[in-house]
Amino acid sequence: MAHVNRRILPGFSLTLGYTVFYLSVLVLLPITACFLKAGTLSLHELWAAVWTERARAAYLLTFGTSLAAAVINLLLGSLIAWVLVRYPFPGRRLVDSLVDMPLALPTAVGGLVYASLYVKTGWLGQFLSPLGIQAAYSRLGIVLVLVFVGLPFVVRTVQPVLEEFDPEAEEASSSLGATRWQTFHKVILPALYPALITGFALAFARSIGEYGSVVFISGNMPYKTEIAPILIVARLEEFAYGEATAIAVVLLVISFALLVSINLLEGWSRRHAG
Amino acid sequence: MNRLRFLTVLLLGAGGLCACRSASNDPVPSASAAPAPAPAAAPKEVEILNVSYDPTRELWRDLNEKFSARYEKEHGQKVTIKQSHGGSSTQARAVIDGLEADVVTLATAIDTDAIAKKGLIKEGWVDRLPNRSLPYTSTVVFVVRKGNPKGVKDWQDLVKPGVEVITPNPKTSGNGYLSFFSAWGSVVLRGGNRDAAVKYVTELYKHVPVLDSGARGATTTFVQKKIGDVHLAWENEAHLEVAEAKGELEIVYPEISIRAEPHVAVVDGNVDRKGTRAIAEAYLKYAYSDEAQESIAAHFYRPTNELILNRHAADFPSIRLFAITEIAKDFPDAHKQLIGEGGVFDSIYKPKS
Numbered sequence: 257m258a259h260v261n262r263r264i265l266p267g268f269s270l271t272l273g274y275t276v277f278y279l280s281v282l283v284l285l286p287i288t289a290c291f292l293k294a295g296t297l298s299l300h301e302l303w304a305a306v307w308t309e310r311a312r313a314a315y316l317l318t319f320g321t322s323l324a325a326a327v328i329n330l331l332l333g334s335l336i337a338w339v340l341v342r343y344p345f346p347g348r349r350l351v352d353s354l355v356d357m358p359l360a361l362p363t364a365v366g367g368l369v370y371a372s373l374y375v376k377t378g379w380l381g382q383f384l385s386p387l388g389i390q391a392a393y394s395r396l397g398i399v400l401v402l403v404f405v406g407l408p409f410v411v412r413t414v415q416p417v418l419e420e421f422d423p424e425a426e427e428a429s430s431s432l433g434a435t436r437w438q439t440f441h442k443v444i445l446p447a448l449y450p451a452l453i454t455g456f457a458l459a460f461a462r463s464i465g466e467y468g469s470v471v472f473i474s475g476n477m478p479y480k481t482e483i484a485p486i487l488i489v490a491r492l493e494e495f496a497y498g499e500a501t502a503i504a505v506v507l508l509v510i511s512f513a514l515l516v517s518i519n520l521l522e523g524w525s526r527r528h529a530g
Numbered sequence: 531m532n533r534l535r536f537l538t539v540l541l542l543g544a545g546g547l548c549a550c551r552s553a554s555n556d557p558v559p560s561a562s563a564a565p566a567p568a569p570a571a572a573p574k575e576v577e578i579l580n581v582s583y584d585p586t587r588e589l590w591r592d593l594n595e596k597f598s599a600r601y602e603k604e605h606g607q608k609v610t611i612k613q614s615h616g617g618s619s620t621q622a623r624a625v626i627d628g629l630e631a632d633v634v635t636l637a638t639a640i641d642t643d644a645i646a647k648k649g650l651i652k653e654g655w656v657d658r659l660p661n662r663s664l665p666y667t668s669t670v671v672f673v674v675r676k677g678n679p680k681g682v683k684d685w686q687d688l689v690k691p692g693v694e695v696i697t698p699n700p701k702t703s704g705n706g707y708l709s710f711f712s713a714w715g716s717v718v719l720r721g722g723n724r725d726a727a728v729k730y731v732t733e734l735y736k737h738v739p740v741l742d743s744g745a746r747g748a749t750t751t752f753v754q755k756k757i758g759d760v761h762l763a764w765e766n767e768a769h770l771e772v773a774e775a776k777g778e779l780e781i782v783y784p785e786i787s788i789r790a791e792p793h794v795a796v797v798d799g800n801v802d803r804k805g806t807r808a809i810a811e812a813y814l815k816y817a818y819s820d821e822a823q824e825s826i827a828a829h830f831y832r833p834t835n836e837l838i839l840n841r842h843a844a845d846f847p848s849i850r851l852f853a854i855t856e857i858a859k860d861f862p863d864a865h866k867q868l869i870g871e872g873g874v875f876d877s878i879y880k881p882k883s
Contacts, residue, residue, distance in 0.1 A: 310880075494865070
């Protein structure tokens with residue numbers, strides 16, 4: 257069976273060859289170069305570069321805000337996908353295309369606009385600051401822009417699964433006496449798990465690497481709102497290539513470990529859903 | 531799937547990679563298209579590249595036009611000068627990594643030296659052109675809001691209660707570290723010791739609500755978002771900022787500030803390969819001509835020709851501009867001690883444990 261599937265498209269070895277080639281050129285080669293560059297440092301220098309108090313604060317901030325943003329996107333994104341699939345309403349196509357906007361907009365523009373909106377004198381900031389909420393130049397601001405850049409990922413992974421979902425399963429569930437909550441919880445949600453996890457992972461990964469929008473809204477205060485990519489830029493300014501790449505490698509390794517575990521989780525949920 | 535076929539496929543991929551590598555080792559086509567260093571029969575049209583930092587875009591565009599016209603008249607050869615602008619050290623890294631600059635006109639010696647260290651610029655470059663390779667200098671001044679409501683006149687006023695200061699991150703911006711050096715010099719060159727200077731800058735950066743990553747970001751924060759009372763800006767940017775704000779902003783000259791030294795240099799390694807040395811040298815020497823010095827002043831950079839500087843004295847109030855050598859060995863040394871990893875700036879934000 258598997259054998260037949262492979263042969264639907266001819267030229268398997270050619271296509272695999274290209275896949276390997278492109279993956280190498282586009283992904284593996286730059287990453288290897290990173291590791292080699294970081295490898296020019298002695299173990300002691302490497303440790304001194306990547307494990308300062310300030311760097312640890314930055315890693316924690318980068319992964320913490322990315323995680324928070326991914327969780328928010330998970331909830332918000334699935335809600336949007338649900339609305340877009342289940343309810344016909346005027347302007348649905350428009351809303352549907354709006355979802356992709358964060359991908360098209362240069363993220364620096366996103367960051368600048370968010371910062372202008374949320375500063376004390378901004379359109380939104382003027383209402384928030386009397387409440388004691390400082391959205392620009394704070395961790396909250398970082399989460400806000402990360403939610404913005406990560407939004408399309410959950411929506412676009414969940415949407416097609418929902419569209420394919422057979423309404424008869426829901427009807428069967430309710431005719432068997434299940435409550436709405438039970439139907440959602442036991443019938444719909446399990447089918448969505450793989451898509452939800454994939455969307456979450458994509459949004460999360462996107463956030464870890466985000467630089468352009470964050471620098472404009474974070475305020476970049478060391479120990480408080482300084483993300484790890486800022487540290488990399490700071491070391492580059494000193495022409496300390498090795499140290500800069502060492503920090504990049506730490507980010508890569510942590511991200512890779514997280515993504516692998518999320519992928520494993522997805523595989524597991526897929527098996528259990530099927 | 532048999533193993534042999536899989537291997538062939540992998541080899542195919544690897545082969546592709548190798549082909550790609552050897553191709554990238556060839557000189558860049560645009561460079562080989564440039565004239566080979568043949569002394570006879572100068573080619574009709576030559577192109578050189580000036581790699582500079584961000585705010586000098588308009589200045590060099592102006593100088594380039596004038597130089598091209600003059601050079602064509604004198605030598606009958608058409609010269610096109612391309613410009614590249616960006617953060618100064620980003621530009622330096624680009625040149626180190628192979629951007630084919632004929633001349634570099636970067637913000638400080640830190641960046642020019644970094645290129646020299648890679649062997650692209652010969653040692654002793656500072657003394658190869660007049661005035662230590664400085665056609666112009668600049669400094670850091672204060673921009674305040676209309677009427678100077680917080681009464682900011684000098685460095686000590688920046689740390690008064692309620693004053694907010696906008697300056698970019700010294701770690702990632704040239705404007706940022708020059709401001710830091712100025713603040714530092716304002717203490718140690720007026721009788722303060724090192725401890726007093728550390729205390730002052732620590733206090734100063736508590737008054738900085740946002741550390742933008744670059745000079746442009748800081749300007750946006752101050753002008754568009756209206757955050758802060760004082761903006762520590764490049765002198766030339768300050769003039770433009772104030773002109774554009776139509777009366778909403780004013781310049782304040784502190785009593786003392788740093789003399790910023792944006793050196794110019796011919797990139798020996800590149801011009802010798804491309805055969806553009808004569809033009810590159812003529813181009814940089816032109817920046818010292820009276821015509822060019824006048825343009826420099828018109829763009830609010832301080833010309834190094836004293837006569838022309840004096841003619842524009844109204845635009846350039848004479849304040850004490852201290853040399854970097856008064857607070858450190860040179861720019862790279864000052865950067866290492868004050869801004870670099872483990873330097874004074876790092877200690878400012880370290881949480882007290």
